[in-house]
Ligand code: HEC
Ligand code: HEC
């Protein structure tokens with residue numbers, strides 16, 4: 738009996754330490770993905786957060802504010818989650834510390850294509866499961882949307898783009914994209930807000 742215990746104890750202790758470490762890692766990852774961390778800790782994310790509030794993605798179907806993580810961190814807790822989290826976390830931190838960019842002069846055009854590649858389709862599909870329905874999931878998607886999504890699903894050629902590559906400016910709208918006709922409604926809501934100030 739006595740010999741048994743001494744073997745089990747280190748194993749149990751190891752498991753407890755591992756569990757504590759995992760819990761701590763999980764907590765840090767979640768905390769650093771929160772809206773408050775993204776937009777308050779890093780003041781340079783202010784414009785992105787502000788624009789989000791006037792975008793089609795301000796609120797989810799239940800009326801709850803959509804968080805940065807719901808698009809920018811792959812769902813689940815797998816290797817891809819950790820890779821993206823580590824990559825974007827470290828990059829943001831380095832940019833934050835080394836350059837400390839001023840949100841007013843931050844060059845956003847080069848960031849857009851990078852962000853589009855890293856926004857995972859699974860994030861979009863978590864809310865838009867049926868690609869043959871409109872954004873509310875009520876009516877059928879437009880003919881153009883059906884053709885494009887056929888191509889995305891490989892039923893009509895093969896689209897080379899992911900969701901974010903076709904659906905640009907769905908959450909953010911830097912000044913240089915506001916003149917585009919497709920962004921008229923979004924740009925209008927932002928300028929209305931700016932006029933009220
Ligand atoms: C509904 C999905 C969605 C949400 C929510 C979202 N983003 Fe984005 N984000 C995108 C997409 C897609 C891009 C790629 C560029 C584009 O098309 O706007 C992007 C690009 C970016 C970029 C780089 C380009 C730019 O416009 O400066 C930053 C930085 C960024 N997001 C930060 C944030 C922060 C901070 C939040 C939360 C306050 C957030 N995002 C919430 C989808 C989202
Ligand atoms: C948390 C849920 C959620 C996520 C994540 C999400 N969406 Fe949406 N999306 C919505 C809601 C809610 C609307 C607004 C529906 C309405 O019209 O009331 C919407 C609207 C849209 C629209 C129509 C309006 C527009 O701006 O063109 C498109 C297209 C769209 N989403 C694509 C995407 C893509 C692509 C992604 C991934 C980058 C994404 N969504 C991520 C919930 C989500």
Ligand code: HEC
Nearest residue numbers: 858861862865871872879881882885889896898899900903
């Ligand atoms: C090859 C380009 C392309 C790709 C890839 C693509 N879409 Fe679309 N999507 C479109 C077009 C075009 C429309 C129709 C827009 C319109 O009618 O104004 C559309 C329509 C939609 C709508 C309905 C918007 C509304 O006005 O109600 C949603 C939601 C949507 N897409 C989500 C997605 C999601 C999620 C993905 C990835 C799984 C995706 N799309 C991939 C091109 C694309």
